[in-house]
Amino acid sequence: MADEINYEYKTVQTVRGTDGLVISKMQKDGWELVEQAQGTFRTTLDFRRPKKPLPWPLIGAAAGVLVILAIVIGTASALSGGGEKKDEPDKPAAAASEKPSATPAPAAAESAAPEVITAQNNPEFAALLKTDDCDDANRDFATRHEGETVAFNGSIVNMAPHGDYDTRYDFLLGPGDKGPNTAVGPAFKYEDVNVFDLRLTGKKIPDAVGVGDRFRFVAEVGEFNADQCLFFLDPISTEVR
Structure with missing residues (x-):
């Protein structure tokens, strides 16, 4: 049985009168026009094209990387849990500073709000x-x-x-x-x-x-x-x- 074709889909809206240019451009990129719906102000164009299958060598390589990562992670976990940690004496809490902390420097003044672009200033x-x-x-x-x-x-x-x-x-x-x-x-x-x-x-x-x-x-x-x-x-x- 032939392999089933998987498609990707894309919808483009155009201003009426520019439909032909958009369709031509999309077809050059391999898209096929499926449906065209014209409205009062715009036209909706639905396209599709076959998805490119992922090459098998890449799929195999990706699976190999996952297996290697699993082995490395498992080994690291075994090594880290092999011995018990010796009890360490509790460290005394840091003594409060006798001098009050320095007042933090004031934040830099925020930059002025960006200027709104108008025909008069731009x-x-x-x-x-x-x-x-x-x-x-x-x-x-x-x-x-x-x-x-x-x-x-x-x-x-x-x-x-x-x-x-x-x-x-x-x-x-x-x-x-x-x-x-x-x-x-x-x-x-x-x-x-x-x-x-x-x-x-x-x-x-x-x-x-x-x-x-x-x-x-x-x-x-x-x-x-x-x-x-x-x-x-x-x-x-x-x-x-």
């Missing part, structure tokens, strides 16, 4: 907000500043339920005030968040948010997905403008 970020969403500047900025905090005036370009959830969403954000008509700047994305995660602030907090709403976004820099041309962020606060 020329690189100012240029990024005016570049194309697939430009290499997105990847370069994400690589250099991952984990740091950025703040910018922007709006919601698109908003769609995340998977089958009713209260969790994927937000597509753009710099500026044009909402779904945004044509310049990175395609910033909040993935799998609810409205509470946005941490809305401001004088008049809305009961709901939607496409076109304008905010001051403060977020942590994540990764840039070059296949999808998406720049991922994690929300820190969202101020109503």
Whole structure:
């Protein structure tokens, strides 16, 4: 009977219109497209490829190492337990110091909180907000500043339920005030968040948010997905403008 083929699986979400590029790239890496589901905002692609079996010589070598380790550990245990320890006289407790211990040196002052990156204090970020969403500047900025905090005036370009959830969403954000008509700047994305995660602030907090709403976004820099041309962020606060 032929050996059963074991597969590994991978799911990729793309912005509609980039499906072909992603499929082609995955197929070059040996992946086979199993299913393609198109949504309003994104397309979900499911792939699989055969798992590479572990060579038998490596399996045999690993087993041999485990046997040797077991023998060594057993021998060491036997040697350490071969003789009884002689009773040792109890050592007197250390006498309390006659002089009070020196006052510990004060901890070094904590470094100032890292500066939030804005278009006003960072020329690189100012240029990024005016570049194309697939430009290499997105990847370069994400690589250099991952984990740091950025703040910018922007709006919601698109908003769609995340998977089958009713209260969790994927937000597509753009710099500026044009909402779904945004044509310049990175395609910033909040993935799998609810409205509470946005941490809305401001004088008049809305009961709901939607496409076109304008905010001051403060977020942590994540990764840039070059296949999808998406720049991922994690929300820190969202101020109503």
